[in-house]
Amino acid sequence: xxxxxxxxxxxxxxxxxxxxxxxxxxxxxxxxxxxxxxxxxxxxxxxxxxxxxxxxxxxxxxxxxxxxxxxxxxxxxxxxxxxxxxxxxxxxxxxxxxxxxxxxxxxxxxxxxxxxxxxxxxxxxxxxxxxxxxxxxxxxxxxxxxxxxxxxxxxxxxxxxxxxxxxxxxxxxxxxxxxxxxxxxxxxxxxxxxxxxxxxxxxxxxxxxxxxxxxxxxxxxxxxxxxxxxxxxxxxxxxxxxxxxxxxxxxxxxxxxxxxxxxxxxxxxxxxxxxxxxxxxxxxxxxxxxxxxxxxxxxxxxxxxxxxxxxxxxxxxxxxxxxxxxxxxxxxxxxxxxxxxxxxxxxxxxxxxxxxxxxxxxxxxxxxxxxxxxxxx
Numbered sequence: 552x553x554x555x556x557x558x559x560x561x562x563x564x565x566x567x568x569x570x571x572x573x574x575x576x577x578x579x580x581x582x583x584x585x586x587x588x589x590x591x592x593x594x595x596x597x598x599x600x601x602x603x604x605x606x607x608x609x610x611x612x613x614x615x616x617x618x619x620x621x622x623x624x625x626x627x628x629x630x631x632x633x634x635x636x637x638x639x640x641x642x643x644x645x646x647x648x649x650x651x652x653x654x655x656x657x658x659x660x661x662x663x664x665x666x667x668x669x670x671x672x673x674x675x676x677x678x679x680x681x682x683x684x685x686x687x688x689x690x691x692x693x694x695x696x697x698x699x700x701x702x703x704x705x706x707x708x709x710x711x712x713x714x715x716x717x718x719x720x721x722x723x724x725x726x727x728x729x730x731x732x733x734x735x736x737x738x739x740x741x742x743x744x745x746x747x748x749x750x751x752x753x754x755x756x757x758x759x760x761x762x763x764x765x766x767x768x769x770x771x772x773x774x775x776x777x778x779x780x781x782x783x784x785x786x787x788x789x790x791x792x793x794x795x796x797x798x799x800x801x802x803x804x805x806x807x808x809x810x811x812x813x814x815x816x817x818x819x820x821x822x823x824x825x826x827x828x829x830x831x832x833x834x835x836x837x838x839x840x841x842x843x844x845x846x847x848x849x850x851x852x853x854x855x856x857x858x859x860x861x862x863x864x865x866x867x868x869x870x871x872x873x874x875x876x877x878x879x880x881x882x883x884x885x886x887x888x889x890x891x892x893x894x895x896x897x898x899x900x901x902x903x904x905x906x907x908x909x910x911x912x913x914x915x916x917x918x919x920x921x922x923x924x925x926x927x928x
Contacts, residue, residue, distance in 0.1 A: 577732070578777040581762030584803070587834045588856045588868045593918060595872035601890060602637045602915035606630075607899040607907065610712065610838070611892045611915055612660040612668060613884035614688060615926040620645055620668055621892060621915060625656035625675075627899040627907055633657050634670060637915075646691030653693075655679050659724070659880075662927025663715040667694050671724055677701070677708040677731075683722060683739065695741060703746045707731030712838070712880070714788040714795070714928060721814065723795050725756075725786040734758075734782025734799065738813050749813060751820070755827045756783035758801035763835050764853055767876055767897035779900070785839035787847060790925060796847055798836050805833040805847065805860060831864025838880040840889070842922040848889065850878035857881070857891060859920065869920050883924030890917045 601619060602608070606629055609622035619637040623629040632644035633654045644651055645668075656679075659671040667685040674681035681704030685695035704710055709727040716723075724737040726748075735751040750756050758780040763770040770779035780801040787796045788810070796807045812818060812826045834851035841847055847860040848869075855875035859867045879894035898910040 578780070579775060580760050581771075581778040581780060581801075582760055583764060584761045584835050584853065586854060587832060587866060588851055588854045588858060588871055589866070591856070591868045591871045593870045593920070595870060595874065597918045598870060598872055598874065598916045599918065600914050601917050602642075604642065604913045604915075605908075605911050607895050607913045608879070608892045608915055609658045609894060610660050610880035611882050611890055612662045612927050613882045613888075613890050614662050614666070614668075615885055617885050618688070619884075619890070619915065620660055620662075622657050622660060622670065624894050624896075624899060625658055625673070626896070627902075628904070634660070646686050650691075650693075653684060657684075659710075659712040661713055661715055661882075662688070663719045664717050664925075665719040667719070668927075669695075669713060669715055669722065671710050671713045673708065673710040674699075674704060677704050677706045681708065681710050683713075683724075697739065697744055697746070699737075699746055703737055703748055705731060705733065707733075710737065712784060712786050714786050716788060716792045716810070717790075718792070721810075723786055723788065723813070725783045725797060727781045727784050727800070729779070729781050732782075736783065736786070736795070736797065736813070747816065749820075749823060750808075750827070753824050753827070755802075755804075755806045755824075755829075756797065756799055758782050758799050759803060761801045761803070761835060763801065765877065765897050766855070766873065767895075770897070772901055779896075785836055785849070787839035787841045788928065789841055789845065790843055796830070796839055796841065798833055798839065798849070800835055800837060800852070802835075803832055805830040805836075805849070805864075830860065830862075832866070833860065834858060837878060837894075838892070840881040840883060840924055840928060842883075842920070842924040844922050846922065848881055848920070848924075850881060850891070852877050852879075852896070857889070857918075857920070870918055874914075875916065882927060884917065884926050887919045887921075887923045888917045889920050889924065890915055
């Protein structure tokens with residue numbers, strides 16, 4: 552019996568060691584990334600707190616009349632409503648408490664020019680139903696619903712950010728695909744109700760070997776066996792609907808591709824990839840937005856910053872603050888305000904509910920970057 556137990560323990564030890572090696576080879580590693588931020592154009596005193604939440608914020612969208620909508624980040628395992636509107640200094644389930652039953656893990660939100668609030672739900676990393684929902688902001692009624700099949704929302708996918716063109720005809724979605732390691736973009740035709748994946752595992756959407764060093768913690772887990780190295784995360788559309796901009800979080804370059812090329816389903820994978828354009832070096836980023844002068848707004852998750860990239864690739868740090876634990880989604884609102892969701896990822900990802908509660912509250916900030924954008928995006 553003792554010999555049997557010894558062999559069993561030895562076998563388990565070998566199995567655990569082999570699993571650790573596999574995890575490290577697939578998800579570990581990572582080199583420090585250079586700090587691309589500079590002296591901020593605006594003092595951090597210009598940051599205003601808009602939302603104070605007991606649970607970690609996910610993404611946000613602000614309507615043209617200043618209504619603030621946001622999700623509770625699904626990685627924090629929210630216990631209550633998952634899509635909210637900030638009303639008179641307090642959170643209110645949107646569109647209603649009863650409607651929350653439609654959500655599993657909603658994250659990305661955007662408002663189109665038809666006054667619809669869109670949200671993307673990754674269906675718990677593709678293990679459930681990944682779906683796209685739109686709500687009429689006037690009535691709160693469901694305006695559109697689409698459930699993605701497994702060819703689009705694959706097992707291990709993470710559909711998490713989206714943009715809508717000004718005509719309200721197409722939705723563009725980023726699949727981070729952290730666990731599956733097959734990131735890509737999704738193009739969805741609203742009128743036809745059809746979706747397809749593009750640029751699957753292309754170098755432009757895939758993570759490079761960088762370690763995110765946030766002031767709260769380096770993004771290593773399980774003793775360094777797993778490192779947070781997400782693929783394509785932020786996605787934005789130019790104000791003239793000509794370009795989609797995107798960036799993998801753990802990647803050193805920002806990219807763009809013409810909308811007309813993304814919509815052309817006659818292009819082969821190789822032909823489409825050949826039309827991707829590199830814009831220039833970027834920080835390790837999460838959310839993106841665009842302004843009315845053709846600039847790209849980029850969050851910097853390592854330095855609590857928002858950075859502006861010109862069409863020629865030049866970077867200017869707009870604001871930088873230790874108050875921002877993880878600069879996540881961006882949304883313009885009315886009157887030139889740019890809103891920043893602080894998702895505080897290090898204080899929620901793989902953390903206990905006790906830890907999450909102890910590190911509350913969580914915030915949405917805003918400031919004026921000096922150049923206007925389109926509310927809701």
